[in-house]
Amino acid sequence: MAVPKKKTSSSKRDQRKATWKRKANLQAQRALSIGKSILTGRAEGFIYPQADAEDEEES
Structure with missing residues (x-):
């Protein structure tokens, strides 16, 4: 039976967004x-x- 995954913390989500935006800014x-x-x-x-x-x- 399928089990939902654990929720990603807001700090981890924000960290991923910041990395993505930093790469775009550098390019x-x-x-x-x-x-x-x-x-x-x-x-x-x-x-x-x-x-x-x-x-x-x-x-």
Whole structure:
């Protein structure tokens, strides 16, 4: 017969939420940092496609 599991304490639940939010915040900071470095032209650790000079002249 099925038995219900024990209730998770509020502190354990809050700890899990805090960890999840901390990871999301860290990823957002990294994405913003990469975006800023691309805009300034100093991106070294991130590869992205660039339009060639010939392509820009034809458009």
